[in-house]
Amino acid sequence: MINLKINGISVQAEAGTTLLEAARFYGLEIPTLCHLEGLSPYGACRLCVVEIGEESRSRLASSCTYPAEEGLKVRTASERVIKARKMILELLLASCPQSKVIQDLASKYGIRRQRFRQEHEDCILCGLCVRMCKEQMSAQAIGFHGRGNKRGISTPFDLKSEVCRLCGGCIHVCPACQLRCTYNQPEEAICGGCANISPPCLEKEKFHDMMCYMDPCVACEIKNEK
Protein backbone atom coordinates (compact mmCIF):
# COMPACT_ATOMS: atom_id res chain seq x y z
CA MET A 1 0.00 0.00 0.00
CA ILE A 2 1.16 3.48 -0.85
CA ASN A 3 0.43 6.40 1.43
CA LEU A 4 -0.14 9.77 -0.14
CA LYS A 5 -2.04 12.96 0.45
CA ILE A 6 -4.82 14.08 -1.80
CA ASN A 7 -6.26 17.53 -1.08
CA GLY A 8 -4.71 17.38 2.34
CA ILE A 9 -6.32 14.09 3.30
CA SER A 10 -4.10 11.09 3.94
CA VAL A 11 -5.18 8.26 1.70
CA GLN A 12 -3.91 4.89 0.64
CA ALA A 13 -3.62 3.45 -2.79
CA GLU A 14 -2.57 0.10 -4.08
CA ALA A 15 0.75 -0.04 -5.85
CA GLY A 16 0.38 0.46 -9.57
CA THR A 17 -2.75 2.56 -9.45
CA THR A 18 -2.80 5.96 -11.04
CA LEU A 19 -3.59 9.19 -9.26
CA LEU A 20 -6.87 9.33 -11.11
CA GLU A 21 -7.93 5.94 -9.87
CA ALA A 22 -6.88 6.74 -6.34
CA ALA A 23 -8.76 10.04 -6.33
CA ARG A 24 -11.85 8.52 -7.83
CA PHE A 25 -11.77 5.74 -5.30
CA TYR A 26 -12.13 8.36 -2.60
CA GLY A 27 -14.91 10.04 -4.48
CA LEU A 28 -12.96 13.03 -5.70
CA GLU A 29 -14.03 14.23 -9.05
CA ILE A 30 -11.58 14.67 -11.87
CA PRO A 31 -12.96 15.21 -15.35
CA THR A 32 -11.55 13.05 -18.14
CA LEU A 33 -12.02 12.78 -21.82
CA CYS A 34 -9.50 10.34 -23.17
CA HIS A 35 -9.66 7.96 -20.24
CA LEU A 36 -11.92 4.96 -20.17
CA GLU A 37 -11.86 2.04 -17.84
CA GLY A 38 -10.73 -1.02 -19.68
CA LEU A 39 -8.51 0.89 -22.06
CA SER A 40 -4.88 1.71 -21.45
CA PRO A 41 -4.17 5.24 -20.21
CA TYR A 42 -3.11 7.55 -22.97
CA GLY A 43 -2.80 11.07 -21.62
CA ALA A 44 -3.95 12.91 -24.70
CA CYS A 45 -6.57 15.39 -23.54
CA ARG A 46 -4.82 16.70 -20.40
CA LEU A 47 -8.18 17.42 -18.85
CA CYS A 48 -7.36 15.33 -15.83
CA VAL A 49 -4.54 17.61 -14.69
CA VAL A 50 -3.75 17.75 -11.00
CA GLU A 51 -1.12 19.65 -9.08
CA ILE A 52 1.56 17.53 -7.45
CA GLY A 53 4.39 18.26 -5.06
CA GLU A 54 5.06 20.90 -2.41
CA GLU A 55 3.21 24.15 -2.70
CA SER A 56 6.19 26.22 -3.79
CA ARG A 57 7.61 23.73 -6.26
CA SER A 58 4.46 22.08 -7.48
CA ARG A 59 3.82 21.10 -11.04
CA LEU A 60 0.92 19.94 -13.14
CA ALA A 61 0.62 16.34 -14.25
CA SER A 62 -2.03 14.29 -15.96
CA SER A 63 -3.51 12.11 -13.26
CA CYS A 64 -4.63 9.35 -15.61
CA THR A 65 -1.05 8.46 -16.45
CA TYR A 66 0.73 9.40 -13.22
CA PRO A 67 1.29 6.48 -10.84
CA ALA A 68 0.59 6.96 -7.14
CA GLU A 69 3.83 7.60 -5.27
CA GLU A 70 4.70 7.26 -1.62
CA GLY A 71 4.32 10.57 0.22
CA LEU A 72 3.14 12.48 -2.84
CA LYS A 73 1.02 15.57 -2.24
CA VAL A 74 -1.75 15.95 -4.76
CA ARG A 75 -4.28 18.72 -5.24
CA THR A 76 -7.12 17.93 -7.58
CA ALA A 77 -8.94 21.24 -7.61
CA SER A 78 -6.52 24.00 -6.71
CA GLU A 79 -6.75 27.36 -8.38
CA ARG A 80 -3.93 26.51 -10.73
CA VAL A 81 -5.55 23.24 -11.73
CA ILE A 82 -8.90 24.85 -12.42
CA LYS A 83 -7.27 27.55 -14.47
CA ALA A 84 -5.39 25.05 -16.58
CA ARG A 85 -8.43 22.87 -16.98
CA LYS A 86 -10.55 25.78 -18.09
CA MET A 87 -8.00 26.70 -20.69
CA ILE A 88 -7.88 23.15 -22.00
CA LEU A 89 -11.65 23.07 -22.19
CA GLU A 90 -11.77 26.35 -24.04
CA LEU A 91 -9.32 25.03 -26.57
CA LEU A 92 -11.17 21.76 -26.94
CA LEU A 93 -14.40 23.66 -27.35
CA ALA A 94 -12.83 25.75 -30.05
CA SER A 95 -11.70 22.74 -32.01
CA CYS A 96 -14.89 20.77 -31.57
CA PRO A 97 -17.74 23.11 -30.58
CA GLN A 98 -20.43 20.72 -31.78
CA SER A 99 -19.50 18.01 -29.32
CA LYS A 100 -22.11 17.54 -26.62
CA VAL A 101 -19.59 16.00 -24.26
CA ILE A 102 -17.25 18.94 -24.49
CA GLN A 103 -20.10 21.43 -24.30
CA ASP A 104 -21.32 19.86 -21.09
CA LEU A 105 -17.88 19.88 -19.54
CA ALA A 106 -17.32 23.47 -20.54
CA SER A 107 -20.58 24.60 -19.06
CA LYS A 108 -19.79 22.75 -15.87
CA TYR A 109 -16.63 24.76 -15.56
CA GLY A 110 -18.45 27.98 -16.15
CA ILE A 111 -17.23 28.72 -19.63
CA ARG A 112 -19.85 30.95 -21.13
CA ARG A 113 -18.05 32.52 -23.99
CA GLN A 114 -15.92 31.33 -26.85
CA ARG A 115 -12.68 33.22 -26.97
CA PHE A 116 -11.03 31.31 -29.79
CA ARG A 117 -11.92 30.77 -33.38
CA GLN A 118 -14.10 27.72 -33.85
CA GLU A 119 -12.54 25.07 -36.01
CA HIS A 120 -15.30 22.50 -36.14
CA GLU A 121 -12.92 19.59 -36.25
CA ASP A 122 -14.49 16.19 -36.29
CA CYS A 123 -11.80 14.70 -34.11
CA ILE A 124 -9.85 15.74 -31.05
CA LEU A 125 -7.34 12.91 -31.43
CA CYS A 126 -8.10 11.48 -28.02
CA GLY A 127 -7.38 8.05 -29.42
CA LEU A 128 -10.27 6.35 -27.63
CA CYS A 129 -11.55 4.73 -30.79
CA VAL A 130 -8.11 3.48 -31.75
CA ARG A 131 -7.62 1.90 -28.35
CA MET A 132 -11.14 0.53 -28.31
CA CYS A 133 -10.62 -1.12 -31.65
CA LYS A 134 -7.29 -2.54 -30.62
CA GLU A 135 -7.69 -3.45 -26.99
CA GLN A 136 -11.32 -4.43 -26.66
CA MET A 137 -12.22 -5.50 -30.16
CA SER A 138 -8.82 -6.90 -31.13
CA ALA A 139 -9.37 -5.66 -34.63
CA GLN A 140 -6.92 -2.79 -35.14
CA ALA A 141 -8.93 -1.62 -38.07
CA ILE A 142 -8.22 2.05 -37.43
CA GLY A 143 -5.10 3.86 -36.36
CA PHE A 144 -3.32 7.17 -36.33
CA HIS A 145 -1.67 8.47 -39.45
CA GLY A 146 0.51 11.43 -40.27
CA ARG A 147 1.85 13.82 -37.69
CA GLY A 148 1.62 17.38 -36.50
CA ASN A 149 -1.36 19.19 -37.90
CA LYS A 150 -1.83 16.41 -40.44
CA ARG A 151 -2.36 13.79 -37.79
CA GLY A 152 -5.62 11.96 -38.05
CA ILE A 153 -7.37 8.69 -37.54
CA SER A 154 -8.35 6.44 -40.38
CA THR A 155 -8.25 2.98 -41.77
CA PRO A 156 -5.06 2.20 -43.69
CA PHE A 157 -5.09 4.08 -46.99
CA ASP A 158 -8.54 5.38 -46.08
CA LEU A 159 -10.06 2.32 -47.65
CA LYS A 160 -12.82 0.16 -46.31
CA SER A 161 -11.14 -2.07 -43.79
CA GLU A 162 -10.99 -5.80 -44.22
CA VAL A 163 -10.69 -6.41 -40.51
CA CYS A 164 -13.43 -4.07 -39.31
CA ARG A 165 -16.49 -5.96 -38.14
CA LEU A 166 -18.70 -2.87 -38.02
CA CYS A 167 -19.10 -3.25 -34.29
CA GLY A 168 -19.47 0.49 -33.88
CA GLY A 169 -17.30 0.49 -30.78
CA CYS A 170 -15.25 3.37 -32.10
CA ILE A 171 -18.30 5.56 -32.50
CA HIS A 172 -19.67 4.49 -29.17
CA VAL A 173 -16.67 5.85 -27.27
CA CYS A 174 -16.11 8.93 -29.39
CA PRO A 175 -16.55 12.14 -27.36
CA ALA A 176 -16.76 14.23 -30.49
CA CYS A 177 -19.37 12.04 -32.06
CA GLN A 178 -23.00 11.85 -31.11
CA LEU A 179 -23.99 8.75 -32.98
CA ARG A 180 -25.38 6.23 -30.61
CA CYS A 181 -23.85 2.86 -31.12
CA THR A 182 -26.30 0.86 -33.16
CA TYR A 183 -24.02 -1.84 -34.37
CA ASN A 184 -24.51 -2.11 -38.06
CA GLN A 185 -28.12 -1.10 -38.24
CA PRO A 186 -28.41 2.45 -39.42
CA GLU A 187 -32.20 2.26 -39.07
CA GLU A 188 -31.75 2.26 -35.34
CA ALA A 189 -29.49 5.23 -35.09
CA ILE A 190 -30.58 8.51 -33.57
CA CYS A 191 -27.99 10.50 -35.34
CA GLY A 192 -26.69 10.37 -38.84
CA GLY A 193 -23.10 10.06 -37.92
CA CYS A 194 -22.75 13.08 -40.14
CA ALA A 195 -21.70 14.81 -36.96
CA ASN A 196 -18.53 12.98 -37.27
CA ILE A 197 -18.49 12.94 -40.96
CA SER A 198 -16.31 9.95 -41.30
CA PRO A 199 -16.99 7.26 -38.78
CA PRO A 200 -13.99 5.38 -40.03
CA CYS A 201 -15.54 1.96 -40.27
CA LEU A 202 -19.06 2.57 -41.50
CA GLU A 203 -20.42 3.14 -44.92
CA LYS A 204 -21.45 6.71 -44.79
CA GLU A 205 -24.23 6.60 -47.37
CA LYS A 206 -26.41 4.49 -45.14
CA PHE A 207 -26.39 7.15 -42.46
CA HIS A 208 -26.97 9.98 -44.80
CA ASP A 209 -30.29 11.48 -43.94
CA MET A 210 -30.57 10.81 -40.27
CA MET A 211 -30.84 13.43 -37.62
CA CYS A 212 -28.70 13.96 -34.64
CA TYR A 213 -30.37 14.65 -31.32
CA MET A 214 -28.68 18.00 -31.29
CA ASP A 215 -30.96 18.77 -34.18
CA PRO A 216 -30.12 20.47 -36.35
CA CYS A 217 -26.77 18.88 -36.44
CA VAL A 218 -24.53 21.41 -38.03
CA ALA A 219 -21.22 19.69 -38.14
CA CYS A 220 -21.51 18.13 -41.55
CA GLU A 221 -22.80 21.30 -43.13
CA ILE A 222 -20.05 23.41 -41.72
CA LYS A 223 -17.54 20.86 -42.87
CA ASN A 224 -19.00 20.84 -46.36
CA GLU A 225 -18.95 24.59 -46.64
CA LYS A 226 -15.26 24.73 -45.91
Add this chain to the structure above:
Amino acid sequence: MKTLIDTDGKRLEKLADKCHGKKDALISLLQDIQLENNWLSQQVLRGVAEKLNIPLTEVYGVATFFKAFSLKPRGRHIVTACVGTACHVRGAPRLVDELRNILKIAPGETTPDKIFTLETVNCLGACALGPVVVIDGVYHGQATRSKVRMLIEEIRKLETRKRKTNHDKAKKQPSS
Protein backbone atom coordinates in the same frame (compact mmCIF):
# COMPACT_ATOMS: atom_id res chain seq x y z
CA MET B 1 18.49 -0.51 -63.55
CA LYS B 2 17.82 -1.24 -59.96
CA THR B 3 15.35 -3.96 -59.24
CA LEU B 4 12.10 -2.54 -58.15
CA ILE B 5 10.46 -4.44 -55.40
CA ASP B 6 8.28 -6.64 -57.47
CA THR B 7 4.68 -7.39 -56.97
CA ASP B 8 5.17 -11.08 -56.34
CA GLY B 9 7.19 -10.07 -53.31
CA LYS B 10 10.41 -12.05 -53.97
CA ARG B 11 12.66 -9.09 -53.37
CA LEU B 12 10.57 -7.99 -50.44
CA GLU B 13 10.90 -11.43 -48.97
CA LYS B 14 14.66 -11.21 -49.22
CA LEU B 15 14.75 -7.87 -47.45
CA ALA B 16 12.30 -9.02 -44.84
CA ASP B 17 14.34 -12.13 -44.17
CA LYS B 18 17.15 -9.91 -43.01
CA CYS B 19 14.88 -8.70 -40.23
CA HIS B 20 14.27 -12.23 -38.94
CA GLY B 21 10.62 -11.38 -38.48
CA LYS B 22 11.51 -8.89 -35.77
CA LYS B 23 8.83 -6.28 -35.33
CA ASP B 24 11.18 -3.48 -34.43
CA ALA B 25 12.83 -3.81 -37.81
CA LEU B 26 9.83 -2.11 -39.36
CA ILE B 27 11.42 1.27 -39.87
CA SER B 28 14.66 -0.05 -41.27
CA LEU B 29 12.80 -2.35 -43.62
CA LEU B 30 10.68 0.53 -44.84
CA GLN B 31 13.85 2.55 -45.31
CA ASP B 32 15.40 -0.20 -47.41
CA ILE B 33 12.35 -0.33 -49.59
CA GLN B 34 12.11 3.43 -49.84
CA LEU B 35 15.72 3.51 -50.96
CA GLU B 36 15.17 0.94 -53.65
CA ASN B 37 11.76 1.95 -54.94
CA ASN B 38 11.76 5.64 -54.10
CA TRP B 39 8.31 5.18 -52.67
CA LEU B 40 6.13 2.80 -50.70
CA SER B 41 3.19 1.42 -52.58
CA GLN B 42 0.09 0.09 -50.95
CA GLN B 43 0.97 -3.39 -52.06
CA VAL B 44 4.41 -3.18 -50.53
CA LEU B 45 3.07 -1.91 -47.21
CA ARG B 46 0.58 -4.73 -47.10
CA GLY B 47 3.41 -7.13 -47.81
CA VAL B 48 5.52 -5.66 -45.02
CA ALA B 49 2.66 -5.95 -42.55
CA GLU B 50 2.24 -9.58 -43.46
CA LYS B 51 5.95 -10.42 -43.37
CA LEU B 52 6.62 -8.83 -40.01
CA ASN B 53 3.26 -9.80 -38.62
CA ILE B 54 2.36 -6.25 -37.71
CA PRO B 55 -1.15 -4.84 -38.10
CA LEU B 56 -1.50 -2.82 -41.25
CA THR B 57 -2.72 0.20 -39.29
CA GLU B 58 0.60 0.37 -37.51
CA VAL B 59 2.64 0.05 -40.68
CA TYR B 60 0.52 2.72 -42.28
CA GLY B 61 0.90 4.95 -39.23
CA VAL B 62 4.67 4.70 -39.31
CA ALA B 63 4.89 5.14 -43.05
CA THR B 64 2.81 8.31 -42.94
CA PHE B 65 4.55 9.67 -39.85
CA PHE B 66 8.06 10.03 -41.20
CA LYS B 67 8.90 12.49 -43.89
CA ALA B 68 11.54 10.15 -45.21
CA PHE B 69 8.83 7.86 -46.52
CA SER B 70 6.75 8.68 -49.50
CA LEU B 71 3.46 7.01 -50.28
CA LYS B 72 3.42 8.58 -53.70
CA PRO B 73 5.77 7.62 -56.52
CA ARG B 74 8.75 9.92 -56.61
CA GLY B 75 11.08 10.83 -59.39
CA ARG B 76 14.56 9.44 -59.87
CA HIS B 77 16.07 12.79 -58.98
CA ILE B 78 14.98 14.72 -55.93
CA VAL B 79 15.37 18.47 -56.04
CA THR B 80 15.01 20.11 -52.66
CA ALA B 81 14.95 23.87 -52.27
CA CYS B 82 15.42 25.37 -48.83
CA VAL B 83 12.85 28.00 -47.99
CA GLY B 84 13.99 28.59 -44.43
CA THR B 85 14.35 32.09 -43.07
CA ALA B 86 17.96 32.63 -44.05
CA CYS B 87 17.48 31.21 -47.50
CA HIS B 88 14.24 33.11 -47.87
CA VAL B 89 15.87 36.49 -47.38
CA ARG B 90 18.59 35.49 -49.77
CA GLY B 91 16.16 34.84 -52.54
CA ALA B 92 14.84 31.30 -52.13
CA PRO B 93 11.36 32.23 -53.37
CA ARG B 94 12.81 33.25 -56.71
CA LEU B 95 14.69 29.98 -56.92
CA VAL B 96 11.54 28.03 -56.21
CA ASP B 97 9.73 29.98 -58.91
CA GLU B 98 12.52 29.20 -61.32
CA LEU B 99 12.40 25.51 -60.45
CA ARG B 100 8.65 25.54 -60.92
CA ASN B 101 9.16 27.05 -64.32
CA ILE B 102 11.83 24.65 -65.46
CA LEU B 103 10.22 21.51 -64.13
CA LYS B 104 6.62 22.65 -64.67
CA ILE B 105 5.56 21.21 -61.33
CA ALA B 106 4.73 22.62 -57.91
CA PRO B 107 6.69 21.70 -54.79
CA GLY B 108 5.67 18.25 -53.62
CA GLU B 109 4.95 17.04 -57.12
CA THR B 110 6.72 14.72 -59.53
CA THR B 111 7.15 15.30 -63.23
CA PRO B 112 4.99 13.00 -65.39
CA ASP B 113 8.10 11.37 -66.83
CA LYS B 114 9.07 10.40 -63.27
CA ILE B 115 12.49 12.04 -63.53
CA PHE B 116 12.21 14.91 -61.06
CA THR B 117 10.50 15.47 -57.75
CA LEU B 118 10.49 19.00 -56.38
CA GLU B 119 10.42 19.53 -52.67
CA THR B 120 10.88 22.37 -50.23
CA VAL B 121 12.32 22.23 -46.76
CA ASN B 122 12.47 24.70 -43.89
CA CYS B 123 16.17 25.06 -43.19
CA LEU B 124 18.85 22.50 -43.80
CA GLY B 125 21.15 23.87 -41.15
CA ALA B 126 23.46 25.30 -43.75
CA CYS B 127 22.22 28.86 -43.65
CA ALA B 128 25.65 30.36 -44.30
CA LEU B 129 25.51 28.77 -47.75
CA GLY B 130 22.05 30.14 -48.51
CA PRO B 131 20.14 29.94 -50.64
CA VAL B 132 20.62 26.20 -50.72
CA VAL B 133 19.32 23.75 -53.29
CA VAL B 134 19.95 20.06 -52.81
CA ILE B 135 19.90 17.83 -55.84
CA ASP B 136 20.19 14.11 -55.20
CA GLY B 137 21.80 14.68 -51.85
CA VAL B 138 24.42 17.13 -53.13
CA TYR B 139 24.25 20.56 -51.54
CA HIS B 140 24.54 23.51 -53.88
CA GLY B 141 25.20 26.63 -51.85
CA GLN B 142 24.73 30.21 -53.03
CA ALA B 143 22.48 28.86 -55.70
CA THR B 144 21.37 31.17 -58.43
CA ARG B 145 18.72 30.78 -61.03
CA SER B 146 21.18 30.13 -63.82
CA LYS B 147 23.12 27.65 -61.72
CA VAL B 148 20.00 25.70 -60.91
CA ARG B 149 18.91 25.78 -64.51
CA MET B 150 22.29 24.39 -65.59
CA LEU B 151 22.20 21.58 -63.06
CA ILE B 152 18.72 20.55 -64.12
CA GLU B 153 19.69 20.67 -67.77
CA GLU B 154 22.63 18.42 -67.06
CA ILE B 155 20.46 15.80 -65.43
CA ARG B 156 17.99 16.03 -68.26
CA LYS B 157 20.73 15.42 -70.81
CA LEU B 158 22.00 12.50 -68.79
CA GLU B 159 18.55 11.01 -68.64
CA THR B 160 17.93 11.33 -72.36
CA ARG B 161 21.26 9.73 -73.09
CA LYS B 162 20.46 6.91 -70.74
CA ARG B 163 17.11 6.39 -72.33
CA LYS B 164 18.73 6.29 -75.76
CA THR B 165 21.30 3.67 -74.82
CA ASN B 166 18.61 1.59 -73.17
CA HIS B 167 16.56 1.98 -76.28
CA ASP B 168 19.46 0.94 -78.50
CA LYS B 169 20.18 -2.05 -76.34
CA ALA B 170 16.59 -3.12 -76.48
CA LYS B 171 16.70 -2.80 -80.24
CA LYS B 172 19.86 -4.80 -80.59
CA GLN B 173 18.89 -7.61 -78.31
CA PRO B 174 16.23 -9.33 -80.39
CA SER B 175 18.61 -9.57 -83.39
CA SER B 176 21.48 -11.08 -81.44
